[in-house]
Amino acid sequence: MPTQDETVNESAISLFSNYALDGSIFDEMFQENGRPRESYQKLLQSILELQASELTQRQQAADLTFLNRGITFTVYGEDSTIERIFPYDILPRIISDEEWKKIESGLRQRIHAINLFLRDVYHEGRILQEGKVPFDLIYSCANYQREMRGVKVANDVYTSIVGTDLVRLPDGEFAVLEDNLRVPSGVSYMLANREVMTQVFPGMFGGYGIRPIGHYGQALLEQLQTLSPKGRDATIVLLTPGIFNSAYFEHTFLARVMGIELVEGADLLIHDGFVYMRTTSGLQRVDVIYRRIDDEFIDPLHFEPDSVLGVPGLFNAYRAGNITLANAIGTGIADDKAVYAFVPEMIRYYLGEEPILRNVETYLCLRDDERAHVLDNLDKLVVKAVGESGGYGMLIGPYSTAKERESFRQQVLENPRNYIAQPTLSLSRAPCYINGNVVSRHVDLRPFILYGGEQENTVIVPGGLTRVALREGSLVVNSSQGGGSKDTWVLQEN
Amino acid sequence: MKYYSVHHHTRYRYDSEVRESTMEVRMQPRTDRQQRCLNFLLEVWPHAQVLATSDCMQNSIHYFDIPRRHSELLLRAQALVLVQDSNPLPGNLEGSTWKELEDVAATGQHWDWLTPSSYARPTALLSSFAEEVSFGKAKDPLHALFDVNEKIPAVIEYTPKSTAVDSPIDTALENRRGVCQDFSHIMIALLRREGIPARYVSGYIYQDPERKDDSDISGASHAWVEAFLPVTGWIGFDPTNNSVVSDNHIRIAVGRDYADVPPTRGTYKGNARSELTVGVHISETEDEDIPHDLLDNGHITVREFAEAESSTRLRIDQEQQQQQ
Numbered sequence: 117m118p119t120q121d122e123t124v125n126e127s128a129i130s131l132f133s134n135y136a137l138d139g140s141i142f143d144e145m146f147q148e149n150g151r152p153r154e155s156y157q158k159l160l161q162s163i164l165e166l167q168a169s170e171l172t173q174r175q176q177a178a179d180l181t182f183l184n185r186g187i188t189f190t191v192y193g194e195d196s197t198i199e200r201i202f203p204y205d206i207l208p209r210i211i212s213d214e215e216w217k218k219i220e221s222g223l224r225q226r227i228h229a230i231n232l233f234l235r236d237v238y239h240e241g242r243i244l245q246e247g248k249v250p251f252d253l254i255y256s257c258a259n260y261q262r263e264m265r266g267v268k269v270a271n272d273v274y275t276s277i278v279g280t281d282l283v284r285l286p287d288g289e290f291a292v293l294e295d296n297l298r299v300p301s302g303v304s305y306m307l308a309n310r311e312v313m314t315q316v317f318p319g320m321f322g323g324y325g326i327r328p329i330g331h332y333g334q335a336l337l338e339q340l341q342t343l344s345p346k347g348r349d350a351t352i353v354l355l356t357p358g359i360f361n362s363a364y365f366e367h368t369f370l371a372r373v374m375g376i377e378l379v380e381g382a383d384l385l386i387h388d389g390f391v392y393m394r395t396t397s398g399l400q401r402v403d404v405i406y407r408r409i410d411d412e413f414i415d416p417l418h419f420e421p422d423s424v425l426g427v428p429g430l431f432n433a434y435r436a437g438n439i440t441l442a443n444a445i446g447t448g449i450a451d452d453k454a455v456y457a458f459v460p461e462m463i464r465y466y467l468g469e470e471p472i473l474r475n476v477e478t479y480l481c482l483r484d485d486e487r488a489h490v491l492d493n494l495d496k497l498v499v500k501a502v503g504e505s506g507g508y509g510m511l512i513g514p515y516s517t518a519k520e521r522e523s524f525r526q527q528v529l530e531n532p533r534n535y536i537a538q539p540t541l542s543l544s545r546a547p548c549y550i551n552g553n554v555v556s557r558h559v560d561l562r563p564f565i566l567y568g569g570e571q572e573n574t575v576i577v578p579g580g581l582t583r584v585a586l587r588e589g590s591l592v593v594n595s596s597q598g599g600g601s602k603d604t605w606v607l608q609e610n
Numbered sequence: 611m612k613y614y615s616v617h618h619h620t621r622y623r624y625d626s627e628v629r630e631s632t633m634e635v636r637m638q639p640r641t642d643r644q645q646r647c648l649n650f651l652l653e654v655w656p657h658a659q660v661l662a663t664s665d666c667m668q669n670s671i672h673y674f675d676i677p678r679r680h681s682e683l684l685l686r687a688q689a690l691v692l693v694q695d696s697n698p699l700p701g702n703l704e705g706s707t708w709k710e711l712e713d714v715a716a717t718g719q720h721w722d723w724l725t726p727s728s729y730a731r732p733t734a735l736l737s738s739f740a741e742e743v744s745f746g747k748a749k750d751p752l753h754a755l756f757d758v759n760e761k762i763p764a765v766i767e768y769t770p771k772s773t774a775v776d777s778p779i780d781t782a783l784e785n786r787r788g789v790c791q792d793f794s795h796i797m798i799a800l801l802r803r804e805g806i807p808a809r810y811v812s813g814y815i816y817q818d819p820e821r822k823d824d825s826d827i828s829g830a831s832h833a834w835v836e837a838f839l840p841v842t843g844w845i846g847f848d849p850t851n852n853s854v855v856s857d858n859h860i861r862i863a864v865g866r867d868y869a870d871v872p873p874t875r876g877t878y879k880g881n882a883r884s885e886l887t888v889g890v891h892i893s894e895t896e897d898e899d900i901p902h903d904l905l906d907n908g909h910i911t912v913r914e915f916a917e918a919e920s921s922t923r924l925r926i927d928q929e930q931q932q933q934q
Contacts, residue, residue: 244718245717245718251718251721252718252721255718255721255722255725256725262666262722263665263666264666265666266666385630385675385677386632386675387675387677388659388661388674388675389659389661389673416877417632417634417875417876417877428630428632428876428877429632429634429673429675429877432634432661432663432671432673435663436661436663
């Protein structure tokens with residue numbers, strides 16, 4: 117319900133007839149008084165100048181482009197897996213320069229502290245000895261890799277590639293919902309969204325100075341090159357679990373963008389402590405592996421013995437410093453959802469700074485008093501398994517059935533370490549074009565951080581992936597749970 | 611103080627050719643307060659470059675790979691080890707040692723040795739076994755250790771080949787038969803349950819040929835337990851023999867349980883069954899005449915893997931610690 121400006125025709129106004137504003141939820145486009153925010157004014161103008169039929173045409177053109185390019189993801193079901201187009205919404209999400217500056221500095225600070233934490237835990241363990249982070253919380257993590265103790269990691273960079281999920285709360289501030297520090301995915305959708313947008317809706321960019329994101333592939337490649345003493349001459353490969361992985365499209369996409377080989381475990385072998393790739397002209401030494409395989413599958417000799425996805429003996433080559441893995445092994449201890457609660461403490465401990473981006477209030481079920489609170493408020497809270505991602509293993513209290521709550525109660529009681537709870541958040545909403553109307557839907561934001569060992573040489577491509585809960589009222593933005601995405605614009609400095 | 615010369619030969623035979631063998635070996639005796647490994651040599655055939663490193667528990671590891679086709683893989687390890695006399699144990703400890711153990715646990719330093727691991731984990735059978743041998747709060751933890759070290763072999767019969775290399779402790783607890791690996795896992799699980807840090811030791815035991823009733827085997831792979839007490843530090847117990855660890859025990863590696871320290875761990879490509887042959891010879895003097903090739907004399911243990919696996923990579927963890 118925008119305020120009617122002079123030149124707008126009736127059909128354009130009716131586009132917004134179903135647009136809900138709610139004072140308890142931050143709207144990305146409109147202020148509480150119904151007037152558009154400054155950053156959205158030109159976009160609103162463009163929408164109002166268009167016919168609904170034209171918006172529909174562009175949406176269809178975008179869908180077709182996604183389909184033709186094979187930009188898909190896989191949904192794992194109990195009996196079958198399905199490949200789907202990633203649903204796309206044509207109205208961009210806009211972030212002002214000022215908002216972005218805060219997000220960017222907050223993420224640099226956070227990811228640097230997390231890397232210092234990882235180094236500390238796998239070496240001296242100061243933060244654990246001093247009791248700032250409980251040692252049992254770390255040692256009991258499923259992703260704690262004791263074999264990493266004392267292993268020197270190239271440039272002390274544990275997480276070269278991070279995807280941190282941000283949400284915008286009713287006061288308009290961004291907060292961190294979770295960090296993805298193992299094999300974060302989604303960046304190919306961020307890039308594809310921009311490409312499709314420029315193709316099907318060039319007019320929409322009119323008048324906006326939007327910061328480019330197309331250099332992500334090059335920035336990633338450069339970041340990986342710094343991990344090898346050979347630098348630009350390093351041989352880098354992308355290791356994929358294969359075509360059955362939900363992010364296989366992204367693996368092929370990134371390998372192509374960077375101009376590096378896409379390999380599976382069987383394409384690599386270890387000889388005399390070094391890693392080689394089988395090529396048509398013989399074996400070629402590999403220096404850096406951008407691996408999209410989880411720790412437990414990467415080396416059957418050291419981790420999951422039945423895995424055929426990995427490379428036997430890889431860990432010894434890694435321990436000897438003959439190969440770099442990005443990300444390093446064992447980073448999952450820092451994105452455990454219970455350890456997440458301690459990231460603000462890590463920032464204070466290692467950097468002596470206050471966190472720029474805040475955390476979401478989190479209850480640890482392993483603590484008796486917090487668990488009691490969680491069990492008393494299952495209908496209000498969101499309960500999450502600490503090691504899961506992608507919206508799996510989660511209870512959203514207000515939308516749950518009594519049966520689901522009872523099942524979670526049992527699970528929490530059986531294994532309290534494995535669960536945390538957070539308040540049900542009012543994620544901000546952004547305009548989406550759905551079935552001929554502009555409506556508001558909940559969104560989050562996953563910026564992609566390329567960490568280079570210090571805050572200064574960390575690259576964050578402006579924006580990230582905005583995920584949308586396309587179902588009305590839904591708070592779940594995960595693509596595996598009916599979420600979609602939209603192009604994300606960070607405006608240039610005025 | 612004793613010097614030992616150890617020869618440890620291992621042979622894998624495959625019934626059809628395999629390739630790309632990758633193997634990691636834990637055979638080099640540890641160097642620490644109780645012993646020093648003065649010399650170690652590992653030969654591999656077919657020839658491979660052997661590289662060395664150590665794991666997160668400071669055990670020495672050797673690793674190598676053989677890319678080309680082969681149907682036999684031989685390992686010959688030789689070690690010269692100096693083993694110190696153990697410090698005498700106190701007769702009694704203060705009852706307050708139980709409380710001190712709680713303080714030890716609270717530091718997190720002994721997390722690995724206090725929490726359940728793959729093979730040393732609490733089960734319902736372990737609980738009833740603990741009750742049966744009335745293991746628990748003896749007047750001090752040292753007495754508890756001696757007590758359980760005595761009771762395990764009294765209740766469970768040492769029976770070669772009664773369990774497999776990957777048997778859970780329940781198999782031995784239920785059948786009341788087991789080998790040194792089972793005795794050790796049971797004791798470790800019991801100790802951790804009572805808050806005593808405990809770890810698994812993979813090593814060799816030297817048996818004086820003069821005293822040995824069972825022909826002239828002079829040494830074998832063995833496994834036992836180390837427990838940590840605040841006053842004494844780590845103390846070795848051999849529940850298979852109801853003894854405290856002496857200078858007849860040569861320590862190779864320590865881990866949470868067997869899964870951390872198998873003598874060999876490897877993978878290869880090819881659909882083949884493997885047959886494993888192991889020979890160990892230990893002599894007490896440096897210049898003792900070592901049999902030229904243990905695999906050709908009579909004192910060897912042969913185990914066959916009955917089932918071939920259909921996957922292209924067959925795990926070949928082996929089970930020489932089954933012997934004693």
